[in-house]
Amino acid sequence: MFTQIAGIVLLAVMFIVATALPINMGALALVAAFIIGLLSHLPAKDIFAGFPGDLFVTLVGITYLFAIAQNNGTVDWLVQKAVWLVRGRVVVMPWVMFFVAATLTAVGAVSPAAVAIIAPIALRFADKYGISPLLMGLMVIHGAQGGGFSPISIYGGITNQIVQRAGLQRNDLALFLASFFFNLFIAVLIFIYLGRHRKSHSTRADAETQAHAEVDKEHQKNKLNLHRSLTLVGLIALALGSLVFELNVGLVAISVAVLLALLAPTAQKKALDQVSWSTILLVTGVVTYIAVLQRIGAVDLAGNRVSHLGAPLLGALLLCYIGGVVSAFASSIAVLGATIPLAVPFLLQGQVHPVGVVAAIAISSTIVDVSPFSTNGALVVAGAHGVDKDRFYRQMLMYSAAVVTVGPLLTWLVLIVPRWL
Numbered sequence: 562m563f564t565q566i567a568g569i570v571l572l573a574v575m576f577i578v579a580t581a582l583p584i585n586m587g588a589l590a591l592v593a594a595f596i597i598g599l600l601s602h603l604p605a606k607d608i609f610a611g612f613p614g615d616l617f618v619t620l621v622g623i624t625y626l627f628a629i630a631q632n633n634g635t636v637d638w639l640v641q642k643a644v645w646l647v648r649g650r651v652v653v654m655p656w657v658m659f660f661v662a663a664t665l666t667a668v669g670a671v672s673p674a675a676v677a678i679i680a681p682i683a684l685r686f687a688d689k690y691g692i693s694p695l696l697m698g699l700m701v702i703h704g705a706q707g708g709g710f711s712p713i714s715i716y717g718g719i720t721n722q723i724v725q726r727a728g729l730q731r732n733d734l735a736l737f738l739a740s741f742f743f744n745l746f747i748a749v750l751i752f753i754y755l756g757r758h759r760k761s762h763s764t765r766a767d768a769e770t771q772a773h774a775e776v777d778k779e780h781q782k783n784k785l786n787l788h789r790s791l792t793l794v795g796l797i798a799l800a801l802g803s804l805v806f807e808l809n810v811g812l813v814a815i816s817v818a819v820l821l822a823l824l825a826p827t828a829q830k831k832a833l834d835q836v837s838w839s840t841i842l843l844v845t846g847v848v849t850y851i852a853v854l855q856r857i858g859a860v861d862l863a864g865n866r867v868s869h870l871g872a873p874l875l876g877a878l879l880l881c882y883i884g885g886v887v888s889a890f891a892s893s894i895a896v897l898g899a900t901i902p903l904a905v906p907f908l909l910q911g912q913v914h915p916v917g918v919v920a921a922i923a924i925s926s927t928i929v930d931v932s933p934f935s936t937n938g939a940l941v942v943a944g945a946h947g948v949d950k951d952r953f954y955r956q957m958l959m960y961s962a963a964v965v966t967v968g969p970l971l972t973w974l975v976l977i978v979p980r981w982l
Contacts, residue, residue, distance in 0.1 A: 620841045626817055631835070633825070635788075658701050680701050698941035699931060718811070720901065723898065736920050855902065877913055880903060925968055929961060
C-alpha cells in the first residue's frame with residue numbers, strides 16, 4: 562500500500578515540478594519509475610517492459626514526416642493555397658485559419674507546431690485587415706485542437722494506443738469526430754460573438770480588394786514543385802494506409818519520411834533534428850511510469866477509489882476536471898498519458914461507456930490549451946500585433962478560465978450522460 566500511494570503522490574509532484582520549472586516531465590517520470598521500481602523491488606527489465614516502443618515509432622515517424630513537409634515548403638503551400646481558394650475574403654479568413662490548423666494536426670503536426678506556424682500568419686492578417694486578434698488566435702488554437710485526435714495524429718495516436726493497451730473498447734473515428742465537432746461548435750460561438758466587431762462596409766471592401774491582390778501575388782510565387790507533390794502523395798498514402806488498410810501509423814509514417822529523404826537527401830538532412838524529441842521523451846517517460854504504477858497496483862487503487870464514490874457519472878466528471886485543470890498549466894500529452902489510465906478500473910466495470918468517457922477526458926484535457934500558461938496560448942499572446950499586450954493577455958486568461966470551468970462539464974453532459982440514461 563505504501564509504494565502504491567507513494568507512486569500516485571510522486572505523479573502529482575512531477576506535474577507540479579514540471580509546471581514550475583523548465584524540466585521535461587518525461588525525464589522526471591523515468592527517474593520516478595526507477596525510484597518506485599527500487600521501492601517495489603522491480604528489476605530493470607520490468608521497468609523497461611512498460612516502455613511504449615510502438616508509440617515511440619509513431620511519434621518519431623509522424624514528426625519526422627511533418628518536419629520534411631515543413632522544410633520543403635509543403636506546409637507553406639497548403640496555407641497559401643487555402644487562402645487563395647477564398648480569394649482573400651477577409652470575413653472568411655478566421656475559418657481558413659481554423660481549417661488549415663485542423664488539417665495540419667490531423668495529418669501529424671504536434672498542436673503547438675501547427676499553432677506556431679499558423680498563428681503568426683493569422684495574427685498579422687488580423688492586424689492588417691481589422692479582424693479581432695482574439696478571434697483569430699482562438700480560431701487557430703481550436704482548429705489545431707479540432708484536428709488533433711485524428712487516427713494519424715499525435716494526440717489520436719497516443720490516446721488510441723493507451724486505450725488499446727488497457728483493453729478498453731476503441732473507436733478512433735468517434736474520438737476524432739467528437740473532438741472536431743466540439744471545437745467547431747466552440748469556434749462558431751466565438752465567431753458569432755467576436756466577429757460582430759468589424760470595420761465599416763466600405764473599409765471592409767477596400768481591405769478585401771487589397772487582400773485579394775496580395776493573395777494572388779503570393780499564389781503566383783509559391784508553386785507546387787516535385788518535392789512538394791511527392792510529399793502530398795506521401796501524406797495521402799499515410800492516411801489511406803492507416804485508415805483504409807489499417808497499417809501501423811508509425812511504420813507507415815516513418816517509411817514515407819525515409820522515402821522522401823532518400824529522394825532529396827541534402828534538402829532533408831536537417832529534418833531529423835526537427836523531430837519533437839522533447840515531446841517523445843515526455844510521452845514515453847510518462848507512459849513508462851504509468852506502466853510501473855499499473856504493475857504495482859497503484860492505478861487500480863486510484864481507479865477503485867473513483868469507482869467507490871458510488872456514482873460512476875461523478876467519477877467520470879471528476880476525471881474530466883482533473884484533466885482540464887492540470888492541462889491548463891501542464892502538457893496536454895502528459896495529462897492524457899496519466900489521466901486516461903486512471904479511468905481504466907471503473908471503465909472495465911461497464912457502468913459507463915468507455916468510448917464516451919475517453920473522448921470526454923481527451924477533449925477536456927486539450928481544449929484548455931487556450932490558456933496563456935500553455936504553449937498554444939503563449940504563442941498567440943506573443944504573436945499578437947497592434948494590441949495592448951497586457952489587455953490581450955487578460956482576455957486570453959479570462960477566456961481560458963471560462964473554458965476550464967465550463968469545458969469539462971460540457972464534454973461530460975454531451976459525451977457521457979446521454980449514454981448513461
